[in-house]
Amino acid sequence: MTTARRHALVTGASRGIGAAVAAELAAAGHAVAVHCHAATAAARAVADALPGDGHTVVSGDLADPDQAAAVLTAAVTALGTVDVLVNNAGIYTEQPITSTSYADWQAAWRRVIDVNLHGPAQLTWCLVDHLMYRPQGPRGARIINIGSRGAYRGEPDAPAYGASKAAVHALTQSLAQSLAPHGITVTAVAPGFVATELAEPMLTGPDGDAIRAQSPYGRVADPSDIAAAVAWLASDRAEWAGGAVLDLNGASHLR
Structure with a gap:
């Protein structure tokens, strides 16, 4: 790998973990494409707040194959290339099997798998x-799921959410093996609860204390806890982590 400036595409980066990852990578010197599905104003605010210059915003529904291709093309066009891809965009929907209709069950599975996997x-x-x-080839690139x-x-x-994320872990390990000979390192992180907008209703509700008590640290992760690990996995020194799925759950679940 060279010491030239890196170029990163972070999906789902208009808020939460994605926004924190974008900030951490920009602080490390990356030019960042901040992706959103449709919240372009929020994504632009994230991009405008990043340290350094050359950042951009790209948008599209990654569940749609044509839009996914267009997002990558837009990022490459704006940044010149993409060396680091952080697949962060995802959705969480509840569908308890005993209280969800068959039609809603099917619809939820299709949408969650389409977006998350x-x-x-x-x-x-x-x-x-x-x-x-x-021209410079693939060597030194990073994919972090x-x-x-x-x-x-x-x-x-x-x-459906749990299954989609298990599949993401399996995808990570399969691609780590197939892409390592080309110099592309593929890794993943597996966060537990993170203090984001999406989790706020649970964390401020009646179950909040029990959720925080799942970790012996007595808290949930801040997005910056996840972003710091992602930034290391994106660095030159993380090549030997290829195939790793790094648990980031504050010792709330050990395996």
Whole structure:
């Protein structure tokens, strides 16, 4: 790998973990493409607040194969190339099996798998296609997937989410083996609860104290806790982590 400036695409980066990852990578010197599905104003605010220059905003529904390809093309066009891909965009929906209609059950599974699994798989293919044919080649690139503790601990009220994240972990390890010979390192992180907008209703509700008590630290993660690990995995020194799924759950679930 060279010491030239790196170029990162972070999906789902208009808030939460994605926004924190974008900030951490920008602080490390990356030019960052901040992706959102449709919240372009929020994504622009994140991009404008990043240290350094050359950042951009890209948008699109990554569950749609054509839009996923267009997102990667837009990022490459704006940044010149993409060396680091952080597949963070995802959705969480609850569908308890005993109280969800068959139609709603099917719809939830399709949408969650399309966003959480097909989206990263499609965007990763597009990135690898770009890397293999760019003048400097693919060596030194990084792909980092955001999985979940729920893949191991279980998601009884959101089984599609848990299954999608388990599949993301498996995708990570499969691609780590196939892409390592080309110099592309693929890793994942598996966070537990993180203090984001999406988690706020649970954390401020009646179950908040019990959720925090799951960790012996007595708290949930801050997005910056996840972003710091992602930034290390994106660095030159993380090549030997290829295939790793790094647990980031504050010792709330050990395996």
